[in-house]
Amino acid sequence: MKKTFALTAFLLGAALAGPANNSLVVGTSQEPPNIYDPWSTNNLAITSEINGYMGAGLTYQDDNGETKADIATRVPTLGNGDYKVVKDSKGDVIRNSVTYTIRKDAKWSDGTPIKVADFQFWLKLENDDRVPVPDRDPWDRAKITVNDADTFTITFEPPYLFADQVSPGLAPSHVMSAAWNAFDAKTKNEKDAKVVNEEWKKFIASFTTARNLPKVVAGPFKPTAWRTGNSLTMTRNPVYWNQPKNPENYVQTVTYRFIPNTNTLKVNILSGQLDAVSAVGLTFDQGVDLSRNERSKYKTYFVPGAVWEHIDINARGQRAKDLDLDDPRMRQALLYAIDRDALTKALFQGKQAVSNSWIGPVSKLYKKDVNDYNLNVARAKQLFAALGWTPGSDGILQKAGKKLSLNFSTTAGNTTRERVQQILQAQWKAVGVQVNIQNYPASVIFGPDFLSKGESGKWDMAMYAWSNNPVFEEGNLWKSEGIPTAANGYSGQNNPGWNNAEYDKLYKQAKVEFNQADRIKLFDRMQAIWNAEVPALPLYFRVNVYTKVPGLVNYTFSAITQYPSWNAANIGWASRGAAEEYKQK
Amino acid sequence: MGTYALRRVIQMIPLLLVISLVIFGLTALQPGDPVDQLVFGNSNITPEDIARLRAAYGLDQPWITRYFFWLQQAVTGNFGYSQDFGIPALEYIFQNRLPNTLLLTVPALVISTLIAVPLGIFSAVRQYSVLDYLLTFFAFVAVSAPVFWVGALALYFFAIYLPQLTGGLLSLPPGGLGGDVPPEAGWLAVTLDKLKYLLLPLMILMLREIAVTMRFMRANMLETLTQDYVRTARAKGLADRRVLYKHALRNAVTPIVTIMGLSIPGLFGGAVITETVFSWPGMGKAILDALVTKDFNVVMVCLMMLALLTVVFQLLTDLAYALVDPRIRYS
Numbered sequence A: 001m002k003k004t005f006a007l008t009a010f011l012l013g014a015a016l017a018g019p020a021n022n023s024l025v026v027g028t029s030q031e032p033p034n035i036y037d038p039w040s041t042n043n044l045a046i047t048s049e050i051n052g053y054m055g056a057g058l059t060y061q062d063d064n065g066e067t068k069a070d071i072a073t074r075v076p077t078l079g080n081g082d083y084k085v086v087k088d089s090k091g092d093v094i095r096n097s098v099t100y101t102i103r104k105d106a107k108w109s110d111g112t113p114i115k116v117a118d119f120q121f122w123l124k125l126e127n128d129d130r131v132p133v134p135d136r137d138p139w140d141r142a143k144i145t146v147n148d149a150d151t152f153t154i155t156f157e158p159p160y161l162f163a164d165q166v167s168p169g170l171a172p173s174h175v176m177s178a179a180w181n182a183f184d185a186k187t188k189n190e191k192d193a194k195v196v197n198e199e200w201k202k203f204i205a206s207f208t209t210a211r212n213l214p215k216v217v218a219g220p221f222k223p224t225a226w227r228t229g230n231s232l233t234m235t236r237n238p239v240y241w242n243q244p245k246n247p248e249n250y251v252q253t254v255t256y257r258f259i260p261n262t263n264t265l266k267v268n269i270l271s272g273q274l275d276a277v278s279a280v281g282l283t284f285d286q287g288v289d290l291s292r293n294e295r296s297k298y299k300t301y302f303v304p305g306a307v308w309e310h311i312d313i314n315a316r317g318q319r320a321k322d323l324d325l326d327d328p329r330m331r332q333a334l335l336y337a338i339d340r341d342a343l344t345k346a347l348f349q350g351k352q353a354v355s356n357s358w359i360g361p362v363s364k365l366y367k368k369d370v371n372d373y374n375l376n377v378a379r380a381k382q383l384f385a386a387l388g389w390t391p392g393s394d395g396i397l398q399k400a401g402k403k404l405s406l407n408f409s410t411t412a413g414n415t416t417r418e419r420v421q422q423i424l425q426a427q428w429k430a431v432g433v434q435v436n437i438q439n440y441p442a443s444v445i446f447g448p449d450f451l452s453k454g455e456s457g458k459w460d461m462a463m464y465a466w467s468n469n470p471v472f473e474e475g476n477l478w479k480s481e482g483i484p485t486a487a488n489g490y491s492g493q494n495n496p497g498w499n500n501a502e503y504d505k506l507y508k509q510a511k512v513e514f515n516q517a518d519r520i521k522l523f524d525r526m527q528a529i530w531n532a533e534v535p536a537l538p539l540y541f542r543v544n545v546y547t548k549v550p551g552l553v554n555y556t557f558s559a560i561t562q563y564p565s566w567n568a569a570n571i572g573w574a575s576r577g578a579a580e581e582y583k584q585k
Numbered sequence B: 001m002g003t004y005a006l007r008r009v010i011q012m013i014p015l016l017l018v019i020s021l022v023i024f025g026l027t028a029l030q031p032g033d034p035v036d037q038l039v040f041g042n043s044n045i046t047p048e049d050i051a052r053l054r055a056a057y058g059l060d061q062p063w064i065t066r067y068f069f070w071l072q073q074a075v076t077g078n079f080g081y082s083q084d085f086g087i088p089a090l091e092y093i094f095q096n097r098l099p100n101t102l103l104l105t106v107p108a109l110v111i112s113t114l115i116a117v118p119l120g121i122f123s124a125v126r127q128y129s130v131l132d133y134l135l136t137f138f139a140f141v142a143v144s145a146p147v148f149w150v151g152a153l154a155l156y157f158f159a160i161y162l163p164q165l166t167g168g169l170l171s172l173p174p175g176g177l178g179g180d181v182p183p184e185a186g187w188l189a190v191t192l193d194k195l196k197y198l199l200l201p202l203m204i205l206m207l208r209e210i211a212v213t214m215r216f217m218r219a220n221m222l223e224t225l226t227q228d229y230v231r232t233a234r235a236k237g238l239a240d241r242r243v244l245y246k247h248a249l250r251n252a253v254t255p256i257v258t259i260m261g262l263s264i265p266g267l268f269g270g271a272v273i274t275e276t277v278f279s280w281p282g283m284g285k286a287i288l289d290a291l292v293t294k295d296f297n298v299v300m301v302c303l304m305m306l307a308l309l310t311v312v313f314q315l316l317t318d319l320a321y322a323l324v325d326p327r328i329r330y331s
Helices: A002-012 A045-054 A116-126 A173-187 A193-208 A262-270 A284-292 A317-322 A328-336 A340-348 A377-386 A415-429 A451-456 A501-511 A516-533 A564-570 B002-029 B034-039 B047-056 B063-074 B089-125 B130-144 B147-165 B187-225 B228-235 B240-269 B272-277 B283-293 B296-324
Strands: A023-028 A059-061 A067-069 A083-087 A093-101 A142-148 A151-156 A221-227 A231-236 A253-258 A299-313 A397-399 A405-410 A434-437 A461-467 A536-548
Touching (some): A045 A221, A116 A142, A173 A193, A262 B147, A284 A299, A299 A415, A328 A377, A415 A434, A461 A536, B002 B296, B089 B240, B089 B272, B089 B296, B228 B240
Antiparallel strands (some): A093 A151, A221 A231, A299 A461
């Protein structure tokens, strides 16, 4: 029977998926290096998305940013006493803590109960120097105190602003401890970091790779097959506690198909081979194209995201001074001279809204009433003139024998950015600014010698994007300590080199302001200062494009959850009895 | 000849060492490294974190020091782990990528040669005939049309339009490696499933191979047919068929055999564009991806394998010359 089915499928070219066997086939353009690595030693988006199916946390956030309990019996709040803030005599918060109680029925996929020891084991490795986690913030200041068999308190000292919204990770200590102890014994006195790293890779690879699938997981799905370069399959974890009512009505198997070429991915959608597309897959243009050919076979969604496209203005070095790029008036003039509304309408059908702040509208900290810098050529010309720039015989602005000629760079091969660049180049030319496009591969732009080395005058304007979870916004992108210098190993993210004393002061205050209303006020002022000085020209917030076939429910995400896997247990087919809880906004 | 072969094998060692040094140096000197990906966009990362990560990955050392560490490990058979896949680089290539490439390229080479050689002969023998013009035109189009364009057209036709035209009766899947059918379904079902995914990339790859080999065969054959010994054979009154297959063909085919021998290393390198268009996880795509993501260990395994195959097949081709051409002696 099966053979006949396969033969028929060959002739029909049909995908063996969908409501018929209550499965889900998702297409994506990336393949993760490993999955369910509790210490997230890689930061690829697809890893986070796939981990969402297999992972569970004490708490999680839904599409609206509401914190909900998963492994924990309840969400810690000041009201229920599980979240505590300790202040000194001056009223400054010196420590904060959250207490969690683990549900009695919370179990690993092999049936072993989840224990406090699993969180302790995770934290111990997170802070071990031999484990190559990208950064340890805020876990390097966290301590776990065991209250009883199922309850523990995690204390942050210095305090952590989002302690009540982020829960520590967990790792199956009953499965991994022995291997960790062997690693520990082998590398305790090893001085060569590369040798330690090789041993670490052996350790982590034995639990997280295609060759060694994770042995136990905590989330709603568990991995069953991973064929490198092709697909990864996960099946419903029957011992997962947070199941919807009648879990058999919901998706039982999820298969991720890795299709690195996004055009091939698009053909897969058009030919009906995929039930849905991952948040990591299609480009905006492909989404627009797909939306024109839906024919009720699938629907295309454009989800407002937290990825902010902007143009950094390099205010560092002598060249920047000569071009007045270190003067806010020059940056304002450059912004007034371009028509961002027309640009987003022409290129993105208005689906990607113009931004005037680095904080997105989805964040509670977003300030609506900042200057919107609508196209105002007269104002731009006035500002250029105030700085002493006057049109030369060729129409290009000049000052002291120098032309206002700026080098504009972005990631070569990104067609959307290259189109934006050409439109902006023409708009600036109309006001007398000569813009020379000099694009480089992403590896050069984001490499160690470009953006961060602004003082050497390698670029004047650079277009790229930042991504930040709107819930955890700290404003640290613009702190003056973040200006990359030789002294800090070029590690900061403030590539324009913007330095504002008042912003710095407010940022430091906001960092320890635990009252949300007061924090919003501080961010209002920070955004007002930033908007007045525009160290970077804000363009728009990107939307995430994906498709799904009709009848697939609860496959949604937002700028907060970022991936549809946040709600993995509830994804299902309406025709199989799955109840729709969340609609895509 | 034995001494010659032994001398060539010994010469390969320093040559491969130099190649490995050049590849390692060029790879290490390109901008960016694996830590950049972890650093960029992470506003919480500190200079200490960066220093710790660079030390952990050994990137704080000069590239030449790293090369000697790599060499020291490599001679013991340890080529390190793939940064992108978390498994040993050697295993990743030999178990996950090479079989897919061979599955695609070996049939492409064999079938296209079997088709192209007779077509080339036919085209040469019937020079300036209608069929010769048609075949030459086909070869011209197939060689000139970019693979990514023909591939995209084929994808749209076989995966979207053909099912629409036939009401869903006929179609081919748009890329990937198969796997709709579990192994329990039996070998026939699994093979058919694989074949279904293989057909499109195979067709596209063969199209170009047929065109190239056919043109080469046609040119060789035409050249051979004008040789004195062919004229002499004809003058002696030998039948056309005998002159063609007994005298001309054997000489015209010899260079094809040599070229095929030299193209085998390239075969292992895979067909990058075809693999990319059809998302076929082969070697060519692996090399490209590893270079982009700075997966140094995978880059080294792939390129060293290609270098080794090139020198080995170069030697075998040289030896084969002596076997097929009595005028060549290596003594």
